[in-house]
Amino acid sequence: MTSGATTTQTIGFEIARYLPGEDRAPTLRHYDVPYRPEWVVLDALNYLKDEVDGTLSFRWSCRMGVCGSCGAMVNGVPRLMCAAFLRDYLPGPIRVEPLANFPIERDLVIVLDDFMQKLRAVKPWIIPGDRPPPADAEYRQTPAQLADFKQYSMCINCLLCYSACPVYQHEEEFLGPAVLALAQRYDHDSRDRGNSQRHELTWSDEGIWDCTFVGECSAVCPKHVDPAGAIQQAKVESTMDWYRSVLWPFGRR
Amino acid sequence: MPDVLQHDVVIVGGGGAGLRAAIAAVEADPTLDVAIVSKVYPMRSHTVSAEGGAAGVIKAGDSLEEHIRDTISGSDWLADQDAVELFVREAPQELLRLEHWGCPWSREPDGTVAVRPFGGMGIERTWFAADKTGFHMLHTLFQTSLQHERVRRYDEWFATRLLLDDGRAVGVSAIELRSGQVRAVVGKAVILATGGFGRIFPFTTNAAIKTGDGLGLAFRAGVPLKDMEFVQYHPTGLPGTGILITEAARGEGGILVNRHGDRYLRHYNLGEPLDIRDPVHPRLRTMELGPRDRLSQAFMKEQDQGNVFDGPYGTYVHLDIRHLGERRVDQKIPFVRELATNYAGIDPVREPIPVRPVVHYMMGGIDTNLEAETALPGLYAAGECACVSINGANRLGSNSLPELLVFGARAGTGAARWAREHAPAPRAAVETQAADEQARIARDLINRRDGDERIATLRTEMQHAMEAGCGIYRTEATLQAAAAKVAELRERARRVQLDDHSLSFNTELTAALELDIMIEIAESVVHSALHRTESRGSHQRVDFPQRDDGRFLKHSLAYRTEGAPRVEYRDVAITRWPPAERVYGRAH
Numbered sequence: 001m002t003s004g005a006t007t008t009q010t011i012g013f014e015i016a017r018y019l020p021g022e023d024r025a026p027t028l029r030h031y032d033v034p035y036r037p038e039w040v041v042l043d044a045l046n047y048l049k050d051e052v053d054g055t056l057s058f059r060w061s062c063r064m065g066v067c068g069s070c071g072a073m074v075n076g077v078p079r080l081m082c083a084a085f086l087r088d089y090l091p092g093p094i095r096v097e098p099l100a101n102f103p104i105e106r107d108l109v110i111v112l113d114d115f116m117q118k119l120r121a122v123k124p125w126i127i128p129g130d131r132p133p134p135a136d137a138e139y140r141q142t143p144a145q146l147a148d149f150k151q152y153s154m155c156i157n158c159l160l161c162y163s164a165c166p167v168y169q170h171e172e173e174f175l176g177p178a179v180l181a182l183a184q185r186y187d188h189d190s191r192d193r194g195n196s197q198r199h200e201l202t203w204s205d206e207g208i209w210d211c212t213f214v215g216e217c218s219a220v221c222p223k224h225v226d227p228a229g230a231i232q233q234a235k236v237e238s239t240m241d242w243y244r245s246v247l248w249p250f251g252r253r
Numbered sequence: 254m255p256d257v258l259q260h261d262v263v264i265v266g267g268g269g270a271g272l273r274a275a276i277a278a279v280e281a282d283p284t285l286d287v288a289i290v291s292k293v294y295p296m297r298s299h300t301v302s303a304e305g306g307a308a309g310v311i312k313a314g315d316s317l318e319e320h321i322r323d324t325i326s327g328s329d330w331l332a333d334q335d336a337v338e339l340f341v342r343e344a345p346q347e348l349l350r351l352e353h354w355g356c357p358w359s360r361e362p363d364g365t366v367a368v369r370p371f372g373g374m375g376i377e378r379t380w381f382a383a384d385k386t387g388f389h390m391l392h393t394l395f396q397t398s399l400q401h402e403r404v405r406r407y408d409e410w411f412a413t414r415l416l417l418d419d420g421r422a423v424g425v426s427a428i429e430l431r432s433g434q435v436r437a438v439v440g441k442a443v444i445l446a447t448g449g450f451g452r453i454f455p456f457t458t459n460a461a462i463k464t465g466d467g468l469g470l471a472f473r474a475g476v477p478l479k480d481m482e483f484v485q486y487h488p489t490g491l492p493g494t495g496i497l498i499t500e501a502a503r504g505e506g507g508i509l510v511n512r513h514g515d516r517y518l519r520h521y522n523l524g525e526p527l528d529i530r531d532p533v534h535p536r537l538r539t540m541e542l543g544p545r546d547r548l549s550q551a552f553m554k555e556q557d558q559g560n561v562f563d564g565p566y567g568t569y570v571h572l573d574i575r576h577l578g579e580r581r582v583d584q585k586i587p588f589v590r591e592l593a594t595n596y597a598g599i600d601p602v603r604e605p606i607p608v609r610p611v612v613h614y615m616m617g618g619i620d621t622n623l624e625a626e627t628a629l630p631g632l633y634a635a636g637e638c639a640c641v642s643i644n645g646a647n648r649l650g651s652n653s654l655p656e657l658l659v660f661g662a663r664a665g666t667g668a669a670r671w672a673r674e675h676a677p678a679p680r681a682a683v684e685t686q687a688a689d690e691q692a693r694i695a696r697d698l699i700n701r702r703d704g705d706e707r708i709a710t711l712r713t714e715m716q717h718a719m720e721a722g723c724g725i726y727r728t729e730a731t732l733q734a735a736a737a738k739v740a741e742l743r744e745r746a747r748r749v750q751l752d753d754h755s756l757s758f759n760t761e762l763t764a765a766l767e768l769d770i771m772i773e774i775a776e777s778v779v780h781s782a783l784h785r786t787e788s789r790g791s792h793q794r795v796d797f798p799q800r801d802d803g804r805f806l807k808h809s810l811a812y813r814t815e816g817a818p819r820v821e822y823r824d825v826a827i828t829r830w831p832p833a834e835r836v837y838g839r840a841h
Contacts, residue, residue, distance in 0.1 A: 019755055021757065049709075059297075060461055063494070064496045064497075067299075139352065143360050143361075149357070156296070186355070191353070
């Protein structure tokens with residue numbers, strides 16, 4: 001924010017602080033921040049970092065909800081800090097903690113190694129199989145074919161869904177909402193022929209069958225990707241595939 | 254001694270250009286080992302914020318010749334015409350490759366890719382993925398890169414210095430943010446792909462990470478920065494935050510009106526407005542589909558005449574898209590609605606969007622040739638951090654995404670070839686340089702206790718000096734004032750004091766390193782602007798209002814010195830399109 005109304009009020013923050021090697025566990029520290037109705041939580045943190053305490057550590061970049069860097073627990077709910085307005089948390093205090101279900105690197109910075117490894121594991125790229133791309137032209141893909149996967153392509157990898165997922169909380173091997181939605185995105189892309197290569201993993205116990213369909217992932221998703229819906233859809237497809245294989249063992253694709 | 258991590262090609266930056274370069278390098282030679290060093294995870298890179306689209310000639314009725322002409326006139330004849338020709342020729346195949354890799358381009362009913370109109374383009378040729386084109390391109394490139402096992406990523410490593418050996422670039426020293434350790438990431442070739450530096454200004458669409466790190470690395474290694482005076486203000490940013498409202502809003506038919514309800518662009522030699530219900534509206538290269546420099550300048554003139562609104566976050570005009578209707582808005586530009594609703598508190602289907610010009614893109618950058626090579630052997634650059642130049646004095650909207658693909662690929666292929674032909678640098682040489690760098694960072698920043706300057710104070714002063722002295726309209730006096738201020742800040746930055754003396758994910762440390770780079774880059778912008786005593790494209794000198802082809806049909810080249818940068822010139826490559834008047838709003 002470059003300017004704004006003059007401030008007379010302040011709003012309290014309780015921010016989780018943790019420095020590895022020094023602190024045994026995160027502790028909440030209190031800060032007061034000038035209240036501005038147009039500010040988001042991220043603006044308040046940047047104010048603190050710039051003016052009050054340069055040691056406060058958090059990730060951020062685009063401040064417009066598309067880079068996925070600034071996820072945190074705001075009053076216990078996973079949010080993008082760039083989209084959480086102070087005016088919605090009056091009178092405060094606002095509690096800001098690192099995203100739940102992840103190891104903490106420092107303060108609000110989480111370790112996302114596990115997610116990055118799982119992202120790659122589901123082969124999130126076009127596997128053309130027996131249908132190589134046309135030379136000097138695009139694959140034909142109708143608006144309806146695009147609509148079949150478009151929603152699942154909107155994920156910004158902000159990890160709010162992992163933070164909300166009660167399965168991931170207890171079972172670290174679970175591939176998790178965003179990654180399964182991404183697999184579904186490629187499985188449903190008319191240009192892709194890689195489903196069978198993905199299903200070995202995504203249709204396994206670490207994949208869709210681990211999900212108990214609580215739906216918290218879709219509730220917190222800032223981009224309306226609906227990973228819970230993607231997983232449900234995959235479960236139906238997997239079941240249909242199983243029936244097909246039993247009923248028509250020689251006719252299976 | 255710092256660890257030395259050995260690769261064949263080292264890429265700094267994991268956005269669109271860096272990822273495209275990495276894929277090109279391993280495709281050129283699958284035995285090569287490619288490292289990507291990036292201060293953020295690739296999907297956080299600023300390519301993610303690009304909205305409107307990517308230009309490439311593909312439709313019947315369009316021609317390479319037309320795209321070339323639009324780009325050259327858009328550049329106010331400062332683009333190198335051989336570069337533009339090459340770029341326009343290679344852009345379609347690059348966009349097709351993205352299609353083959355899964356980019357969810359918006360489609361026509363017959364399944365071909367759809368195109369939309371864009372500012373300064375005479376024909377619809379902008380490919381788009383709704384209004385999150387950069388987001389989809391970045392994620393497609395990143396996910397595609399994951400299948401290449403020989404692309405090794407160093408995510409959240411901050412490059413601090415180019416490592417040199419025998420007059421060539423052989424890697425970077427970089428801080429692993431998690432541990433705070435400095436290491437040498439070494440290769441036979443280095444590609445810089447770090448994006449722009451809008452953060453030297455206070456009001457910008459650019460993400461926090463856009464601090465020009467790659468330009469700093471090159472500049473300090475003696476490589477010149479080209480055409481740095483050309484700063485693009487996008488005409489439609491949200492007041493207060495600077496969040497971008499894409500040009501696609503106007504491509505779809507949105508109009509700009511001042512506080513009197515007047516479509517004021519009609520007064521600025523951009524043609525006559527058509528009624529919004531006219532089937533021909535919006536007319537290409539006319540009114541709202543004029544080039545960005547001219548539209549931003551028109552706003553400033555309106556402001557001078559008191560025709561703009563005044564709000565708590567500065568002056569603004571209205572971008573009105575209400576007549577498009579809810580359905581079209583949700584289908585074609587849904588992100589516009591989301592951003593305006595969240596950050597301006599208005600639903601653009603029902604109310605006009607307040608907008609004002611905002612620093613968006615840097616035409617200038619690291620001087621490269623058509624092969625993405627710099628003057629330093631083994632060093633390449635691509636994307637916004639580079640200046641080839643295809644953008645000249647003003648970039649056309651939707652040319653930057655294909656640019657990062659075309660020249661990212663060229664950098665990757667070229668660096669792969671260079672890596673095959675050259676031996677690795679001796680370990681001792683790079684180890685010593687990285688150790689020096691580690692010592693410098695510890696002494697001057699992490700362990701310092703006697704500094705008395707705060708990062709945010711210096712950064713804010715720099716940003717305001719740039720806006721005041723080096724904005725849309727400039728004069729000798731405003732530029733001199735900015736030059737003096739930035740020189741003062743350069744001195745004060747030597748005494749910066751951190752609160753944070755720890756090694757673990759020290760973002761105050763990276764902010765200090767970024768500030769240091771930004772101040773040097775800002776100085777090159779100001780001095781390049783001072784020396785160019787003419788007006789061209791985005792560089793408008795009130796004291797020299799005319800374009801002066803006799804003296805300035807030339808690229809500026811800023812070289813680092815111990816004092817103010819030295820500015821030299823090089824002729825623009827003119828091939829088949831002799832300089833002419835830029836004409837909008839009528840047949841050209």
